[in-house]
Amino acid sequence: MLNDADDALIARLRAVLPPAAFRETTEHYTRESRDRWRGRGPVVAPGSTSEVAEVMRACAGARVPVVPFGGGTGLVGGQLKGEGAVPVILSLERMTAIRDLRPEENVLVAEAGAVLADVQAAAEAAGRLFPLSLASEGSARIGGLLSTNAGGINVIRYGTARALCLGLEVVTAGGAVWNGLSRLRKDNTGYDLRDLMIGSEGTLGIITAASLRLFPRPAAEGTAMLAVPSPEAALRLLALAQGQVGEGISAFELIHRQGFAFLEEVGPEVTLPFAEAPDWSVLIDLGLPAGLSPDAALEALFEAAAEQGLATDGVIARSEAQRRALWAVRESIPEANRRIGSVSSHDISVPVGAVPAFIAAAPGRLAEVGEFRVNCFGHLGDGNLHYNVFPLPGKTREDHAGQREAVKRAIHDLVHEMGGSVSAEHGVGRLKVGDLARYGDPEKLRMMRAIKTALDPLGLLNPGAVLPE
CATH class of the missing domain: 3.30.70.2740 (Alpha-Beta Plaits)
Structure with a gap:
């Protein structure tokens, strides 16, 4: 339980938070999936924005740093602090509510602890699409996804997490609440604090809720995997596909044969689409409106690509099961990498x-x-x-x-x-802080430091992430 922080801080937290907010410090909160990072510190899980504010006020008063924790799926150490002052780990896992859903406006308001897959399901139940999609969607949480400006497979059509957010609710370093949960598409009333917070990895404020953009669901979807002779051919194929179906392309993934080799070597077991893996292949996903056939569009694309020497073989999914099988190949490659x-x-x-x-x-x-x-x-x-x-x-x-x-x-x-x-x-996390200093524009870094100092003068919000502590 809470045994690494100051006794007075623990007492204050117990006075303002219910018993359900206190968590045992297990490896879930302190170990990164690739075991390259270890964290430490007591864990609290507030159940509301007001409780998050209480935690921040208490930690600011005690000069104790705070590390926000979402689903723990980050790969750059942003959710773990192993050196320096022992932080309080602030988990958003109890804040999972879908606060509002307005399909007529294409808006969903979710708390930061909502799991991405649950947000996708809520949108689907309303006949809408929340298009952010990535391998960890069964455990990644909205707050963490926004704080790292997550990408995923559908960026080509829908953009990154930043493009999918209309407004935010944020608790500041001092425990104040910025209620920016706007549903507006247009708002030119000063600095865009929403975009400032998105991608800041918890170093400028704690995201507690977000207004998210929804989209109409495509009437028909189609998937194909095409063998291409080279990355140059894949790039030309992308231009050809964009010319034929425009914004109907939801995903366009490039895969090297080494990915297939790793799957055969260590698993996971999936059905590989080609008897002999090509040097390069592309996985294409289409989402089209009513009246258009994805299968016909993919067949026409393959024929045109073959005529131009851009594709040498291909598999077009003829059922939802076949679509899932093709995507299982792509989605299993990271796990094969981990096993190697x-x-x-x-x-x-x-x-x-x-x-x-x-x-x-x-x-x-x-x-x-x-x-x-x-x-x-x-x-x-x-x-x-x-x-x-x-x-x-x-x-x-x-x-x-x-x-x-x-x-x-x-x-x-x-x-x-x-x-x-x-x-x-x-994201940058702690893994790439040195890289940011090495490759970043000096004036950009100076401006970032000035913003950090202005919004977090005590340096308590996720210290050591993005910028040196």
Whole structure:
């Protein structure tokens, strides 16, 4: 239970919070999924915005830092603080309510602890779509997704989490509440505090609720996986698809054959779409209005792509079960990666047109460090690649422990040279604080520090995340 913080603070928290708010400090709150980060501290789980405010006021009075905790699915250590002053871990897990649902306005208001899958289900029950979709949607929570500006597979059509949010409710470092739960599409009344909070990873305020944008559900959906000869061909195929179906493309994923090889080597068991894995393939998802056939659109796309030498083989899903089977391949690749154990994983983005050039240049940079296997996959439509580096067969990540930083530096230097970002959709957290200092624009960093100082003068909100503590 609460045994690592100041006794006076604990007493005050017990005076203002109900017994249900106190949690045992288990590994769920202190261990990152890849076991590269460990946190510590007592855990409290307020059940309302007013209780979050009470926690912040108490911690500000005691000068104790606060680390906000959502679903614990982050991959850059933003939800864990293992060094320095022991923080209070503030979990939003009890704040799960759908406060309001207005399908006629395409708006849903959810508390920060609502699980993404539950928000998706609530929207679906109302005949609407909340399009944010990613592998951890069964456990990731809305507050954490917004605080990291999460991406996922549908960014090409719907944008990142920032584009899906109309307003926020936020508790400040001093325990005040900003009630910005607007449902407005237009509001030019000063600084956009909503966009400032989104992506700030809990360093500027605690998101407690959000007004989320919903969309009409596509009348018909279709999925295909096409074999392509190269990343250049995949990029041309994307342009061809956009010309034929426009904004009907919901997802356009690039997959290297190494992903299929890992699935065959360590699982999870899935049905692979090709008898022999092609060097590269793309997974395309369409969502079309009534009167249009996704199957016909995908067939026409494949025929045109084959004529232009952009596709050599393909599988079009003919049922919902087949759609799920194709997506299971893509969604299982991260788990296969985890089972292999990467030397260094990279969530990077470059301009969409530069993706083929990056993929061509990166192996040469890695060769200067050592010999590795690479599993490259990601969201080609928005330039976001997961470029993950693995040991050769017979070796483990521990054999390359001394090379990890050199591998990361080689890839991130190339990304920076190409005008890209070393954090595309996972955030900065604590993992990439040094990268932000190395590659970030100095004036941007100065402005960020000024904002942090203004909104959190005591430096108590998630210290050490995004900016150095």
